[in-house]
Amino acid sequence: MTGHISEEQFVLFYYGESAETVEVESHMAECETCRSDFRTLQLVLNTVDSAPVPERNGEYGKTVWSRLEKQLAGRKRRSFMQWWIWAPAMAALLLTAFLAGRLSHKNDPQVATNQQIRERILLVAVGDHLERSQMVLAELTNAADGQGKLDISDERQTAEQLLDDNRLYRQTARSNGDTVVASVLDDLERVLLEISHSPSEVSSDQLNELRREIESRGVLFKVRVLGSRVRQEESKPVSEKEKRTL
């Protein structure tokens, strides 16, 4: 071994992961500087061990189970018929068809009509997405404050499901140059991410933190406005030309 032992070699040696154990040991036997360095490292890492961990007694596992049991019992079993299982896949298919249509038949009047139909279907999907997002945000914003913990596992699970759809819609909006919609979906995505990363049960402080996140971005308001705009578009009558092609 040439020169002194590097800090990285020391760390690997300390944790027994060094490939040069013999070399390190024989170098330290002769080098006071490295011996002293290693002693300091040992002392620092031994000091880290002094950080106490609160004790949990032998009954702790039973306490954890009694809390879990309630949540597991309340958890709804997913079934194939629950629409949100296959809705994202449908949305993705729809989106692919929509984009493919836009790219390949820009000037064909018949296809333009088909494109309008796809846009309308997509509009319905986005409307549903915004409605579900709005429900999650409203439930958290309006949840009653209690002394204990609040179970938000359903909201969290829904937020997780909404995230993938949201990404698709946001990317589509951005690539279509609709910056306003993209920006709302961007804000929504950040909040959905926070919710989906939250624990299943939140304390009053944690709930308030989520509320602040929702309020600081004005997400709920923006989603409501955008949702009602989308619903208005949806409710416009279908043109005769569109009807003929249905």
Next chain:
Amino acid sequence: MEVEAGGAVERARSGDSDAFRLLVEQHSRAIFRLAFRMTGNEQDAEDVVQETFLRAYRQLDKYEARSSFSTWLYRIASNYSLDLIRMRKRHEEKRERGSVEDRDILQSIPMDSPGPDRLLYGSQVKDRVNAALNELSAQERTAFVLRHFEGQSIQEIGEALGTGTNATKHSIFRAVQKLRKSLEPIVGPAVSSL
């Protein structure tokens, strides 16, 4: 590979909730210790325990017996702790933007404190260790805790965190380097007195 009591994992996978209860009772304390060391906060550690078992229950069908059940649980717990630490840090950064005085606990601990013998067992050392651990990034803290306290190999940590061997090693090196920088001033005199 460890053997779970009475094939509890297999029974839990087939929907036996009593078997899952056994697993919860068997592993809760270890997961709590890991979670506390990672988050440094009792309440967060309780959340991690709860969440780890909820996620484990939902993903039982994805568990492959290649690794032990406890390693699999550790992986879920450390990943969730990682998310939690990152989220906390983001919130703390926001809160601290306007508040300078409580920004750095480390700075508030006086350097000219009493001699090492008293310090070593005093609460200031514990505070300083906690503050030093809090200075680590989420990734560094996770890798360090898994290596230092849980005795996992660099390879196992890499698998748990989805990072390569070199990246995992570097997370541990950086963590040790930062801890050394923070804690050496208080252990330094002890070294020279050996």
